[in-house]
Amino acid sequence: MELKTIRVGHEGRTVHYYRAGQGKPLLYLHHLLGIRGFEPALAQLAAHYDLIAPFAPGWGPAKDDLPDIDPGALDLTLHYCDLLDALGVTQADVVGISIGAWMAAELAAISPQRVAQLVLVNPLGLWLDDVGGEDAFAQHPGFPSRVLFSDRSMREKLFIAGRDKMEAHVEELLNLRAGAKFLWPIPDTGVKRRLPRIKARTLIATSERDTIVPAAYGPAWQAAIPGAQLTTLPDAGHIAELEQPDAFSALVRGFLN
Amino acid sequence: MKFHWFNLMPWPYLPDDFTEKHRSVWVDVDSRLFDPVKANRVYNDYLDLLEFAADLGYDGVGINEHHQNAYGLMPSPQLMASTLARRTRDASILLLGQSLALYDPPTRVAEEMAMIDCISGGRLISGFPVGSSMDDNYACGVNPATLREKYMEAHDLIRRAWSDPDVFAWNGKHYKLRYVNLWPRPIQNPPPIWIPGGGSVETWDFCAQHNYNYSYLSFSGYIRGAQLMEGFWRRLEELGAEFNPYQAAFAQQICVAETDAEAQRLYEKHARYFFSRCLHVHPGFADAPGYRTEATIRAGLQSQMAGQSSALNQAASLSWQEMIDKGFIIAGSPDSVAEQMERVARTLKVGHVVCLLHFGDMPNEVCRYSTEMFAQRVIPRIRPIWGEYEDHWSPKPMPQADRAVPRDCPGTADPSAAARPTLARVV
Numbered sequence: 001m002e003l004k005t006i007r008v009g010h011e012g013r014t015v016h017y018y019r020a021g022q023g024k025p026l027l028y029l030h031h032l033l034g035i036r037g038f039e040p041a042l043a044q045l046a047a048h049y050d051l052i053a054p055f056a057p058g059w060g061p062a063k064d065d066l067p068d069i070d071p072g073a074l075d076l077t078l079h080y081c082d083l084l085d086a087l088g089v090t091q092a093d094v095v096g097i098s099i100g101a102w103m104a105a106e107l108a109a110i111s112p113q114r115v116a117q118l119v120l121v122n123p124l125g126l127w128l129d130d131v132g133g134e135d136a137f138a139q140h141p142g143f144p145s146r147v148l149f150s151d152r153s154m155r156e157k158l159f160i161a162g163r164d165k166m167e168a169h170v171e172e173l174l175n176l177r178a179g180a181k182f183l184w185p186i187p188d189t190g191v192k193r194r195l196p197r198i199k200a201r202t203l204i205a206t207s208e209r210d211t212i213v214p215a216a217y218g219p220a221w222q223a224a225i226p227g228a229q230l231t232t233l234p235d236a237g238h239i240a241e242l243e244q245p246d247a248f249s250a251l252v253r254g255f256l257n
Numbered sequence: 258m259k260f261h262w263f264n265l266m267p268w269p270y271l272p273d274d275f276t277e278k279h280r281s282v283w284v285d286v287d288s289r290l291f292d293p294v295k296a297n298r299v300y301n302d303y304l305d306l307l308e309f310a311a312d313l314g315y316d317g318v319g320i321n322e323h324h325q326n327a328y329g330l331m332p333s334p335q336l337m338a339s340t341l342a343r344r345t346r347d348a349s350i351l352l353l354g355q356s357l358a359l360y361d362p363p364t365r366v367a368e369e370m371a372m373i374d375c376i377s378g379g380r381l382i383s384g385f386p387v388g389s390s391m392d393d394n395y396a397c398g399v400n401p402a403t404l405r406e407k408y409m410e411a412h413d414l415i416r417r418a419w420s421d422p423d424v425f426a427w428n429g430k431h432y433k434l435r436y437v438n439l440w441p442r443p444i445q446n447p448p449p450i451w452i453p454g455g456g457s458v459e460t461w462d463f464c465a466q467h468n469y470n471y472s473y474l475s476f477s478g479y480i481r482g483a484q485l486m487e488g489f490w491r492r493l494e495e496l497g498a499e500f501n502p503y504q505a506a507f508a509q510q511i512c513v514a515e516t517d518a519e520a521q522r523l524y525e526k527h528a529r530y531f532f533s534r535c536l537h538v539h540p541g542f543a544d545a546p547g548y549r550t551e552a553t554i555r556a557g558l559q560s561q562m563a564g565q566s567s568a569l570n571q572a573a574s575l576s577w578q579e580m581i582d583k584g585f586i587i588a589g590s591p592d593s594v595a596e597q598m599e600r601v602a603r604t605l606k607v608g609h610v611v612c613l614l615h616f617g618d619m620p621n622e623v624c625r626y627s628t629e630m631f632a633q634r635v636i637p638r639i640r641p642i643w644g645e646y647e648d649h650w651s652p653k654p655m656p657q658a659d660r661a662v663p664r665d666c667p668g669t670a671d672p673s674a675a676a677r678p679t680l681a682r683v684v
Contacts, residue, residue: 058402063551066402138395141544170554177547181402184545185394 001038003061009082013068016061017054017083021046025092026256027084028052029100031122031239032136032179033145033159033172034059041245045095048253052092054083056103058178060171071182073106073189080107084114094200095119095252097241098148098213099179102189105225108202109194118200119252122213122238126220127188134211136238137180145172150209150237158242195224202228203255207236229255258602258642259651261351262310262628263319263508263611266303266330269618270295271534281539283326284395290327299330302621304340309625310614311345313632316651317382318345319611321453321474322354323389324396328535335369342377343663349652350381351611353453353472356388358404359397362432363411364439367418371443378660379444380652384472385412386453387460391538394545401547405459407431419447449650451506456485457553461492464504470650472506472611476536477572479509479601480584486605503608503648509601510586510613513630517589523623525577528586530617533573591634598635602642609650 005014018038026049028042035042035053045051057079058066069075080103084092094115096104101123108115139147146155160168182189202225206218215232222230233240233247241248271290272278279287307318320337323329331337331354338352350373355366374381387408393399399407410429414437417425424438451470454460464471471489475482489505498504510528514520572585580586587597601610614631615624654660 067406071400071403135541137401137546138541140540142540144546170551173546173549173554174551177402180546181400184400184402185398 001043006083006086008086009079013057013065013079013082014062015054015083015086017052018042019050019052019087021049021051023049024256025050025052025089026252027054027080027089027092027094027104029054029080029094029096029104030056030059031098031100031241032148032175033239033242034175036159036242039242039245041241041248044245044249045252049093049256052087052089056100056178058181059175063174063178066178066181069181073110073191073194076103076182077106077110081111081114090114091116093117093119093256095121096123097121097248098238099124099182101125102182102191105191105195105198106189108200109191109197112197112199115198115200117256118198118202119205119255120202120221121205121233121240121248121251122207122210123204123217123221124183124187124213125189125191126217126224127186128217128220131214131216133187133214133217136212137176137184141173144176148212148238150207150235150243154237154239154243158239192224195221196226198225201257203251204228204230205233205251206230207233207238207240209235210238210240212238258639259316259503259609259648260631260636261317261319261349261506261609261611262307262315263321263351263353263613264303264306264615265321265323265328265535265613266300267328267531267535267617268330269299269530269620271327271530271618275534276537279537281542282328282535282537283323283391284539284542286325286327296330303330303615304337304344306615306621306624306628307337307341308344310628310632311341311348313629314636315348315612315632317349317351319351319353321352321384322356322386322392324392326391326396328531335373338373338381339376342373342380345377345380347654347657348380350377351384351451352381353384353451353474353611354386354388355384356386356393357411357415358393358399358407359388360411362434363414364418364434364437366411367415367439368441370448371419371439371441374443374445374448375441377654379448379654381443381445381448382451382650382652383448384451384453385415385469387457389455390545390548391542394548395542401545403431404548405550416447419443444655445653449652451650456488457550458492458556459550459552461489462496464489465493465496465498468498468504468649470504470506470609472508472609474508474611476508476510476531476585476613478584478586479507479605482507482584483604486607490606500606501608501646501649502602502606502643503646503650505605505607506609506611507601507605507607508611508613510616511594511598511631512586512588512614512616512627513591513594513635514627515590515630517593520588520590520593521577524588524619524627527617527619527623528577528580528588529573532580532585532617535617536573591630591638594631595635595638598639599642602639608643608646608648
């Protein structure tokens with residue numbers, strides 16, 4: 001699948017994205033490690049929806065856009081509104097995972113008319129002192145994303161394998177840099193105060209073996225979003241989309257009308 | 258050559274099983290290992306040593322900034338600099354921190370440095386470090402993705418605040434100040450600016466662009482440092498800068514005794530304390546994502562600690578002779594040390610040496626011995642190296658005769674003091 005580009009907003013920022021499949025538009029907002037390629041979960045979703053999967057500003061081919069995006073919610077949300085405008089999509093279902101789930105929640109809270117249904121998997125952005133969570137940004141610099149997976153060997157298998165090792169490692173560090181810009185030093189984005197504004201039909205999912213966003217955050221998200229449902233992904237880690245593409249896409253398809 | 262006496266101010270009471278029982282000397286180091294009552298003696302011993310070195314004629318006395326760190330007890334180097342400004346007469350005050358992005362507003366740095374320069378009669382060297390990832394990102398919470406932007410903006414603001422005589426508005430990305438108007442201002446304007454760096458390629462260009470001194474503060478010694486310094490000099494040449502050894506400083510562990518054997522007997526255990534306990538840093542705190550720039554990552558250069566920790570873990574397991582042979586430490590009789598120091602000067606081409614004559618848990622009297630031997634029996638022999646170059650990176654203080662004389666300043670007998678009215682007489 002070819003990576004497409006489109007220029008969005010009055011500044012003409014270039015967005016790199018995948019778009020495939022037919023049906024209702026489904027916007028996929030990626031996790032801390034970005035998008036590896038047109039990976040299995042995306043292919044499975046594209047079999048049922050008009051899937052739009054953009055790189056967020058700062059990740060992958062958009063790495064150099066990071067300095068121009070404010071760390072708060074507004075710039076990012078306007079960015080996604082601009083993207084939907086440029087693609088001619090008035091309203092979409094949105095699925096986000098990890099930091100992408102935070103971005104999806106902001107979009108749904110700040111611009112409720114654009115989001116019909118919302119799936120938030122392992123969402124970052126809330127902080128509970130008595131739950132905490134592993135620090136995704138205080139890891140060994142030689143293999144900093146191991147902690148994101150339920151099994152340490154999965155970083156190599158699912159993120160590095162099949163690519164130039166050095167390039168993959170640089171991309172890993174730069175993707176984490178982008179995540180740090182929005183979540184440093186504590187992943188408390190202030191989204192909590194905006195969550196009650198969400199009008200979309202919403203599903204929250206946590207992964208059983210996610211140490212970054214422990215499952216105990218699920219009820220807090222559910223309580224803050226009117227009418228939200230809550231479920232869990234057994235055995236998965238924080239990057240459930242790479243670890244368990246079948247279960248991930250089944251979860252999304254099972255919820256969306 | 259110029260010689261600056263520098264002390265990291267390590268906590269000397271880390272237990273023997275520190276590296277087994279604790280994961281890091283930095284950031285989350287167990288605060289129960291700190292004893293404020295013992296710290297009374299520790300701080301005063303360390304300040305005594307700095308004053309002692311100044312009296313012996315070292316060109317500068319150096320201090321720096323670390324946070325939540327058991328090998329560096331100076332969260333605020335400017336506090337140390339202020340007392341040294343009063344208690345020393347001629348030495349440069351080598352303030353190799355404050356980490357600019359930690360101060361909001363950064364005009365605070367400009368103010369404090371101006372105060373120290375005024376109090377010392379123009380003896381300040383102002384170090385502008387980015388700071389380590391452990392300090393900036395983990396201990397102080399600065400975002401690694403924007404750290405360098407903030408640093409550059411703080412630098413520009415401080416330089417303007419020192420030089421612009423008028424009130425101005427600063428509408429930056431990270432700092433907004435409606436009225437910038439520095440009081441006081443430094444005697445030297447600006448004081449010499451030194452950039453402590455670990456090996457990021459952008460830092461070299463920055464030094465070249467502004468004609469700043471580049472200070473490579475490594476703990477891994479001159480043999481490992483040679484390659485990096487060579488990169489610095491090559492880059493300067495590429496950018497068309499004229500070579501001057503005083504544009505660079507290098508930090509080196511040094512210890513001197515009457516004989517090589519005595520040096521080992523006196524200093525080995527303290528070197529081992531330093532390399533094993535003091536540099537025991539949790540790798541997760543070495544390098545926050547974004548701390549290194551993409552160019553630096555790609556150049557294959559390691560960050561300050563990530564690179565060093567592998568080398569330094571090695572140092573801890575070496576024999577004493579291997580530590581010397583690999584350059585981690587320069588040690589021995591005055592003859593041996595002078596010969597090794599000459600090698601430092603020639604291979605690194607540096608004019609300023611930041612002499613780490615105190616390391617680890619070295620007691621005051623042991624350090625005084627080494628400090629005095631180096632001053633009296635080594636420095637005179639290597640002082641003439643680089644004599645043909647002019648040092649543009651040292652302070653230009655007020656003439657001695659015009660400077661205020663603090664009361665009870667060590668090394669001075671102020672003839673006018675007796676004539677001054679005491680409080681009792683005035684009252």
